[in-house]
Amino acid sequence: VHKSSVYLPTELKEGLASLSARSGRSEADLIRSAIERVVSGAAEPRTAPDAPAVDVLPRPSLAGVGVGPGDPGLMTLRGRAALAQADRVLVSTTDARSVGRAEMVVRAVAPAVRVQRVPYAIGAGDEARRASMVALAEVAVAATDAGERVAVAVLGDPAQWTVLPDVVDLVVQQRPDLVVVIEPGITAYQVAAATARARLGRPGADLVVSDRLDHVEQQLAASNAVVLYKASTDAGAVRAVAARARRDDGLVAELPGLPGARSVPLVETDDGPISYLATVVFPAPATVPVSL
Numbered sequence: 218v219h220k221s222s223v224y225l226p227t228e229l230k231e232g233l234a235s236l237s238a239r240s241g242r243s244e245a246d247l248i249r250s251a252i253e254r255v256v257s258g259a260a261e262p263r264t265a266p267d268a269p270a271v272d273v274l275p276r277p278s279l280a281g282v283g284v285g286p287g288d289p290g291l292m293t294l295r296g297r298a299a300l301a302q303a304d305r306v307l308v309s310t311t312d313a314r315s316v317g318r319a320e321m322v323v324r325a326v327a328p329a330v331r332v333q334r335v336p337y338a339i340g341a342g343d344e345a346r347r348a349s350m351v352a353l354a355e356v357a358v359a360a361t362d363a364g365e366r367v368a369v370a371v372l373g374d375p376a377q378w379t380v381l382p383d384v385v386d387l388v389v390q391q392r393p394d395l396v397v398v399i400e401p402g403i404t405a406y407q408v409a410a411a412t413a414r415a416r417l418g419r420p421g422a423d424l425v426v427s428d429r430l431d432h433v434e435q436q437l438a439a440s441n442a443v444v445l446y447k448a449s450t451d452a453g454a455v456r457a458v459a460a461r462a463r464r465d466d467g468l469v470a471e472l473p474g475l476p477g478a479r480s481v482p483l484v485e486t487d488d489g490p491i492s493y494l495a496t497v498v499f500p501a502p503a504t505v506p507v508s509l
């Protein structure tokens with residue numbers, strides 16, 4: 218038996234007495250249960266209260282987690298669990314003083330987890346970008362060497378236009394036996410298509426996702442579904458390509474699923490740059506007109 222005295226403020230003492238009377242349990246029993254909850258909550262796995270029970274990752278391990286385009290409700294249960302169980306979540310950031318979109322989702326779904334921002338030189342040329350990637354991999358290696366479960370959170374899906382696959386390659390080159398898992402995420406274009414009730418794939422049509430405007434004209438002309446990432450060039454240039462391909466069904470989806478979300482037909486957009494966090498979606502044209 219471990220004996221100790223604990224000072225309880227009057228309000229807490231009264232609440233305890235009241236709960237003891239209502240529940241029929243002794244005050245000592247209630248105090249012991251409260252301590253048990255805190256202690257078992259601090260023990261591993263450190264899951265958020267509503268975190269789903271999924272396989273706990275070993276220590277050490279590296280998890281690449283897609284956090285969706287920004288709405289915490291669009292994260293998978295496995296992704297949430299991987300974040301909640303992590304000892305440290307790394308987010309790459311262009312500004313170390315700002316809470317980025319991925320970090321906001323992490324905070325929403327795993328409030329207790331430790332988040333570390335690792336600088337990423339996004340517009341600074343190939344060499345600087347490569348150096349940022351190496352630096353991110355180094356942080357991950359150092360943390361896993363210390364026995365941690367490390368998660369790297371990225372927007373959307375980790376396999377699509379993110380640094381994650383390269384970072385994983387760099388880590389695995391150095392630590393070939395490390396357990397690495399990738400948790401997929403919902404992409405911005407999936408949310409944009411769902412919001413617009415648009416079809417992206419249908420039999421006989423391709424779904425093309427590209428970040429090169431000069432590559433999509435043929436796809437558009439062939440009546441394929443086309444998603445354009447990083448279309449933050451001039452909206453007029455995107456409109457011109459769509460017009461040449463005789464496609465007037467493009468939608469510019471900004472911040473899909475988030476406050477301030479806006480989806481406007483491409484043909485109605487003003488000239489000037491499309492914002493960075495926007496996806497241009499040309500749905501798969503319907504083959505058979507639907508009528509009831």
Ligand SMILES: C[S@@+](CC[C@H](N)C(=O)[O-])C[C@H]1O[C@@H](n2cnc3c(N)ncnc32)[C@H](O)[C@@H]1O
Nearest residue numbers: 286373374377378404405446447472494495496
């Ligand atoms: C670096 S890529 C990341 C893609 C992400 N991994 C995914 O699966 O959607 C960035 C591009 O994705 C698109 N994007 C990412 N997040 C978005 C969001 N929340 N809303 C709209 N577009 C987004 C934009 O086209 C942006 O230029």
